[in-house]
Amino acid sequence: MLNAAEICDRHRTAVAAGFLALGLGFTTGALGHLIEGSQVLQWLERGLAGLAVLLIVGAMVWKSVKSVGRGASYIGGTGFVGEAVTKAHVASWASTFILISVFKVFVADRADLPHEFYFDVILAVMLLVHGFVFFTLTRSVQTEQDDHA
Amino acid sequence: MREVQLENRIRVYRAERRWSQAELARRIGVSRKTISTIEVGRFVPSTIIALLIAREFETSVEQVFSIADPSEHSLNPR
Numbered sequence: 001m002l003n004a005a006e007i008c009d010r011h012r013t014a015v016a017a018g019f020l021a022l023g024l025g026f027t028t029g030a031l032g033h034l035i036e037g038s039q040v041l042q043w044l045e046r047g048l049a050g051l052a053v054l055l056i057v058g059a060m061v062w063k064s065v066k067s068v069g070r071g072a073s074y075i076g077g078t079g080f081v082g083e084a085v086t087k088a089h090v091a092s093w094a095s096t097f098i099l100i101s102v103f104k105v106f107v108a109d110r111a112d113l114p115h116e117f118y119f120d121v122i123l124a125v126m127l128l129v130h131g132f133v134f135f136t137l138t139r140s141v142q143t144e145q146d147d148h149a
Numbered sequence: 150m151r152e153v154q155l156e157n158r159i160r161v162y163r164a165e166r167r168w169s170q171a172e173l174a175r176r177i178g179v180s181r182k183t184i185s186t187i188e189v190g191r192f193v194p195s196t197i198i199a200l201l202i203a204r205e206f207e208t209s210v211e212q213v214f215s216i217a218d219p220s221e222h223s224l225n226p227r
Contacts, residue, residue, distance in 0.1 A: 078179075
């Protein structure tokens with residue numbers, strides 16, 4: 001039976017996976033601006049967006065259902081996965097800031113690509129960096145076995 | 150500049166009580182992954198978690214956690 005902290009960790013992992021799917025969706029959206037008329041990219045973008053919604057909303061619902069009637073205490077975001085989320089947020093913010101700064105300096109005056117392209121790229125980088133950092137930090141923990149002392 | 154390494158005896162205390170990582174996690178309200186990563190030194194616990202672990206083992210925080218080779222991390226080098 002999962003304790004409250006395990007439920008929260010799994011919820012965070014599912015949300016991070018949803019962010020990653022959303023980031024891939026924005027990536028395909030950005031590619032769609034470069035390769036116009038691609039039906040594959042359009043369907044891929046919609047599919048990834050749908051997957052992201054499923055993961056994020058599904059995680060929220062699952063957490064709410066699992067949390068009903070539980071009286072056990074839970075120590076906020078001070079665990080390993082909580083710290084991984086924080087580090088992912090920091091990396092995501094930093095990369096987004098750098099990218100926006102680069103766009104502002106080098107592409108602000110360009111008119112060959114629509115504004116939506118740059119928004120897609122920024123959102124894609126923000127979410128992909130978040131997902132990459134989070135799953136890199138937590139990936140190697142998956143295979144550790146509990147020793148029943 | 151060297152990173153301070155935190156050592157712990159959580160596995161020893163768990164073994165004395167025949168507790169699994171999951172059991173200890175359940176007792177103090179964290180996930181098993183948190184306990185696992187603390188034990189192998191991948192994660193530095195918060196003060197609250199450290200105090201709760203020590204309380205469960207009925208000992209002090211200093212008995213459970215220690216800084217590796219304290220002389221290397223003195224604020225006043227000799």
